[in-house]
Amino acid sequence: MDIRQPLHSEHARTLDTEGLRRHFLVEDMFLPDQATLTYSQIDRIIVGGVMPVTRPVTFAPELGKHTGTDFFLQRRELGLINIGGAARVLVDDQQFDVGPREALYIGQGARILEFKSVDSSQPAKLYFNCAPAHTAYPHRKVTLAEASPETLGSPETSNRRTIYKFLVPDVLPTCQLLMGMTQLEPGSLWNTMPTHTHDRRMEVYFYFDMTENAVVFHMLGEPTQTRHLVVRNEQAVISPSWSIHSGVGTQAYTFIWGMVGENQVFKDMDHVPMTALR
Numbered sequence: 001m002d003i004r005q006p007l008h009s010e011h012a013r014t015l016d017t018e019g020l021r022r023h024f025l026v027e028d029m030f031l032p033d034q035a036t037l038t039y040s041q042i043d044r045i046i047v048g049g050v051m052p053v054t055r056p057v058t059f060a061p062e063l064g065k066h067t068g069t070d071f072f073l074q075r076r077e078l079g080l081i082n083i084g085g086a087a088r089v090l091v092d093d094q095q096f097d098v099g100p101r102e103a104l105y106i107g108q109g110a111r112i113l114e115f116k117s118v119d120s121s122q123p124a125k126l127y128f129n130c131a132p133a134h135t136a137y138p139h140r141k142v143t144l145a146e147a148s149p150e151t152l153g154s155p156e157t158s159n160r161r162t163i164y165k166f167l168v169p170d171v172l173p174t175c176q177l178l179m180g181m182t183q184l185e186p187g188s189l190w191n192t193m194p195t196h197t198h199d200r201r202m203e204v205y206f207y208f209d210m211t212e213n214a215v216v217f218h219m220l221g222e223p224t225q226t227r228h229l230v231v232r233n234e235q236a237v238i239s240p241s242w243s244i245h246s247g248v249g250t251q252a253y254t255f256i257w258g259m260v261g262e263n264q265v266f267k268d269m270d271h272v273p274m275t276a277l278r
């Protein structure tokens with residue numbers, strides 16, 4: 001497990017490109033027949049990907065070593081969104097068919113987790129966020145149709161996009177995890193502009209639906225000390241509470257956002273006036 005320490009905004013200001021990438025960028029999310037896990041000590045979120053190809057992938061009991069518990073989800077909840085081909089996920093004695101662009105919430109206490117692809121020529125790619133939890137809410141699949149959609153922005157400002165809120169209180173109860181997917185329309189390149197921070201929650205952004213040569217310039221830093229990361233397809237950015245999180249692509253892209261922290265109020269954002277950005 002790749003462990004990332006939290007970072008003070010004053011430290012972040014001093015970093016060069018390599019330093020920013022080392023602390024905030026997660027580059028290799030999907031490896032065949034493996035699970036990848038990055039543990040951020042910011043709100044103790046674990047970010048990762050599972051890509052079963054030739055055989056099922058399970059979360060080994062040894063993973064509990066990293067959490068100091070008998071098993072991985074003893075005191076955690078997990079949300080995943082499938083960005084690949086159809087998947088079958090076994091959670092203890094329940095089986096879930098998770099199709100492309102569908103989400104699965106796995107509540108605290110699940111012991112057996114097994115992930116497989118229905119067709120190995122179109123492997124599932126299960127991107128997940130996992131966070132400390134205080135109680136067991138029911139496991140549940142959420143389809144795109146059940147996710148609460150919100151279309152924002154306009155072509156004139158190159159930010160026309162639909163936000164699909166998969167794991168939010170309007171759809172199902174979770175302890176703290178919020179997850180969703182934002183899809184830009186062709187010709188729209190900006191997400192979350194005007195931009196915001198939220199002192200009460202941290203967030204992780206996972207970019208995908210990009211061609212090999214496409215990049216997203218992900219904006220981070222305090223509003224008056226902005227920096228950027230060059231992000232490629234299927235890479236994620238860890239965003240501390242003090243950081244803006246916004247991006248512009250060389251073409252339209254899709255991203256999954258996940259948030260943990262103090263509250264579950266999606267609209268609890270500290271909007272940054274455009275005149276304040278530097």
Ligand SMILES: O=C[C@H](O)[C@@H](O)CC(=O)C(=O)O
Pocket residue numbers: 161163181182191192193198203245257266269
């Ligand atoms: O706090 C909320 C998150 O930054 C994202 O949900 C924003 C987003 O997907 C968008 O505006 O497109």
Ligand SMILES: [Zn+2]
Pocket residue numbers: 196197198203245
């Ligand atoms: Zn945000």
